[in-house]
Amino acid sequence: MVEFRVLGPLEIRDASGRILVPKRRKTRTLLAILLLRANTLVPADELLEALWEERRPASARANLQSYVSELRRLLDESVSLNGNGYLLTVEESRYDAAVFEKLVTRGRQALTAARFREATGHLGDALAMWRGELLDGLPLPQWLWPDRSRLEELRLSAYEDSVTARLALGQHEDLVAGLREFTGRNPFREPAWGLLMLSLHRCGRTAEAVDAYQTACGILDDELGVPPNPELRALHERILNEDPGLLLAPEIVSNRPQAAPTPRQIPAGVVDFVGRTAYLRALDDLFPASPAGGRASVFCALTGTGGVGKTALSVHWANHAADRFPDGQLYVDLRGFTPSTRPLHPLDALAQFLRSLGVPAEQVPLATEEASALYRSLLAGRRTLVLLDNAFDGAQVRPLLPPLPSCALITSRDRLDSLVLEGVRRITVEVMPREESRELVERITGAECEGLAEFCGHLPLALRLAATQIVSEPGLSVSAYLGRLGGEDRLSALDGDIDRRHAIRSTFEASYRRLPYEARRLLRALGAVPGPDFTPAAAAAMLGADQLEVEPLLRVLWRSHLVHGGEGDRFALHDLLRLYALERFAEEEPEAEQRRTRERLALWYLRHTRAASELICPQMVYLPLDLQARPSFDSEASALSWLEAELNNVVALAEETGGRTQWLLVDALRGYWYLRRHSSGWMRHAMAGLASAEAAGDHAAQAAMRSSLADAHMILGDRAGAFEHHTAVLELSRKAGWLESEAAALGRLGTLHISRGEPREASGYYLRAIESNRRLGVYRGMISNLGNLGLTNIYLGNLDHAAEQLGEALRCERERSSAMGEALGLGNLGVVSHHRGDLDLALSQLGRAVELFESLRSDYGAVDALSSLAAVHNDLGDPVTARALAVRARDLARTIGDGKSETSATNALGAAARGDSPEKALRLHERALELALAKQLHYDITQTHIELAVTHGLLGDTTASTRHASHALVSARRSGFRRLEGYALLALGDGEAAGRMFEEIGDALGLARARRGVPRQSSL
Secondary structure (H helix, E strand, O other): OOOOOOOOOOEOOOOOEOOOOOEEEEEEEEHHHHHHOOOOOEEHHHHHHHHHOOOOOHHHHHHHHHHHHHHHHOOOOEEEEEEOOEEOOOOOHHHHHHHHHHHHHHHHHHHHHHHHHHHHHHHHHHHHOOOHHHHHHHHHHHHHHHHHHHHHHHHHHHHHHHHHHHHOOOOHHHHHHHHHHHHHHHHOHHHHHHHHHHHHHHHHHHHHHHHHHHHHHHHHHHHOOOOOOOHHHHHHHHHHOOOHOOOOOOOOOOOOOOOOOOOOOOOOOOOOOOOOOHHHHHHHHOOOOOOOHHHOOOOOEEEEOOOOOOHHHHHHHHHHHHHOOOOOOEEEEEOOOOOOOOOOHHHHHHHHHHHHHOOOOHHHHOHHHHHHHHHHHHHHOOOEEEEEEEEEEEEHHHOOOOOOOOOEEEEEOOOOOHHOOOOOOOEOOOOOHHHHHHHHHHHOOOOOOOOOOOOOOOOHHHHHHHHHHHHHHHOHHHHHHHHHHOHHHHHHHHOOOHHHHHHHHHHHHHHHHHOOOOHHHOOOHHOOOOOOOOHHHHHHHOOOOHHHHHHHHHHHHHHHHOEEEOOOOOOEHHEEEEEEEHHHHHHHOHHHHHHHHHHHHHHHHHHHHHHHHHOOOOOOOOOOOOOOOOOOOOOHHHHHHHHHHHHHHHHHHHHOOOOHHHHHHHOOOOHHHHHHHHHHHHHHHHHHHHHHHHHHHHHHHHHHHHHHHHHHHHHHHOOOHHHHHHHHHHHHHHHHHOOOHHHHHHHHHHHHHHHHOOOHHHHHHHHHHHHHHHHHHHHHHHHHHHHHHHHHHHOOOOHHHHHHHHHHHHHHHHHHHHHHHHHHHHHHHHHHHHEEEEEEEHHHHHHHHHHHHOOOOOHHHHHHHHHHHHHHHOOOOOOHHHHHHHHHHHHHHHHHOOOHHHHHHHHHHHHHOOOOOHHHHHHHHHHHHEEEHHHHOHHHHHHHHHHHHHHHHHHOOOOHHHHHHHHHHHHHHOOHHHHHHHHHHEEEEEHHHHHHHHHHHHOHHHHHHHOOOOOOOOOO
16 A cells, blocks of 8 residues: 655655655656645646646646656556546545644544543644655645645644643643744744743743743734734733743653664864863753753754864764764764855755765755755654754755754854744854963963963964964974064954954964975965865875975974874865965965966866776766876776765865866766766756856767766666757767767667667667777777677577677776776676576676675675576575575665666565575565566566566466566567567466577577476576
């Protein structure tokens, strides 16, 4: 049975709990409309108007039918055509909006009858069904706004009714925090203000109750120009008069959520943290160890000038209070005020959190709203601390705020007024008190330095940097250093002026001017690094120097604490120091040198990124580019590691430069993104590159960006989007005269035809692509398309041709020492050897493929090779090994979120189980069919019907066996899957026809089974 959910992100869940949400946005919108009008006929014209509010394409009605067909496949015929409209039939018990309304009705009935515990239960269950905003803010036509408003209003009033029932039970102490948050988000709901006032009064906090009334009056007057209603005014009077009828005996209810393992991401913090007692106490009070009712949710922002110690304070407290958040802590640096680096996009922060919470990278939503909804759903019911460091503004933070009962601690130089208006508590962090300043400096230097604290204006970062100078220069006394500082005009800003830029500039100046000339030049250049960190090699590139010359200079900066080391050989500048260095760069370097420095860095990154991507994904066609002295990597693994470490810098540089450099860097990253399946970031940067290319009118660049977009769409399973972009690539490449890209587009279109169950058409595209590659002398393109043609011939049953083509491709890959290419070739050849009956050779080829994929950390390659290896072991009569390999493959497929690979692995597992337990095998093959149908994997669908036919036959269900085999036969003949056609005939009992087919295509295993006339035990 299917369950429908609209009270949050749109979800459909099948009986196994699997989410079946359509991928296309218009299909999701159509489903949302039909759900809000469930069991009611919706005219087709209204649907057309809703889906295309402005310019309706000529194909709109046909597209609508396509969307409906997609829903019918997804929902098992729940959508029906009735006259000139569509009807979605839904069982109310399996539709969350209907269940919600019933629970609210029961709760209100119980409340009216003074059955308060029953009312609390029903209303609490109803409110718990909401997982976020209705349909997660999915756009709806105007004629559906009343339906949406009705449900949203019912949610708000249900909350108020729930509070009323809990107040009657004496749970007022548990309600205050929630009511404050509720009134902050819904300031015009006067009943809620009354409930807050009453809760505060019953808690003995009458002054706060009166203050809440004054706040409500102010909001109503300022925003609406109206006084509070009579009921609220009367309650205010009763509170002032201390009416005893308002008081009830308290009854504390505890509902602490159970702990669940989640990330512990808070950084270690500084070792010599000093003081800040008042702030730590304030945070302890805001985030108590035992929140009232167990469900308190607090959002707090630490704001203040740069360098005042907000991050150090928040990290120190978060580590100290870790046990108060049993479900873990999440941390992200939002880079809101990191110089020369753009603030982190909320979607990138959400993607980081979602991956930490177990969401595969390729399944991270591409829209901020969808990602935020999924994030809130995963944290629902957990008590987690989310530390949002270095925020730029409220808009950046808002999508990252967790749901109740989790808490958020935010640091920012911005006051975040918009969040304060929404109920976020704000603590302004000031400079350190005199005693704490002295203690901090003395702890670092080991000497009394109160005078130095005064010079630094008690600003923590300035204190640390100044004290470090004393420690790092041997023989320098405190008094001598103070004399040096006192003789410089640059310290005037520190003397009573704590403006962050002046204070820090003066502090950095003391270190900067003591550096050798070349070290100063390096520090200035480092201010222009676009990303968060850098390597000695990148620093050397900026100066146009040898790395061996730059490394000693970096050590000088490191000893002076002007750079700090990260992981491995990576270094970073504090954000304020980066700003200072960038100012020195702009003021002291001529404009021509500034330009050359940035150009040298961009060229260095472009060379390395291009070389790394070409090594790990040589089949990709990149923009023509004459790059002299390209770097070399020891192996594909080292190239991958470099790209992993430098990804943030490369994309930051692309965003900063724009234009030609932007699209060249995005194009150079294509191989990495394809291999790692990072579709969300890939698509966003490719869209930006495409916009730049279109503005410049560069057809080749447009083709390259659309190639990236097509691949990203394909990873996401959006074949229509991929087909659209590849078709555009073909046309743009022809306009640009870029023949290699044209050939690649032909090959990609061939792959799309494969995915659509059209191997004959795919074969034609591959042959055209190979011919183009041969004429152009493009070796890598020819190899790739030759391998794809061989794979297509496996589908078509041309095993001899497949072996010849795949063998040639493998020889070529070995000649150019491509481990990834060799792994792919061996994996495909192993399948051919298996079908041709050479099981020992298949074992050898597939085993080596698995080893290579694992050494390259390519889960996507390893999973299919493991499934194929399981099938070979099964045919060798070793179901135990086959099951173990199939389980590994299935688990890996689930980890990476690859539905196609999971289908193959599940079929292999079912085949291995068939001998001992046909019933278990049947369940596994049925699951495989669900997966294949959900992804529209035509070859896998056909194969799985055959597996089901054989399994039903073993169980004696000839009717079901014949039905599945007949379905497979029709599908195989329609698509040209001749090998599968033979197995379908065999399952139908026509061994003679099957034998002729197997003999013609060279399938030795199939021919042996046809001659024996016995049911198959193995996977195809």
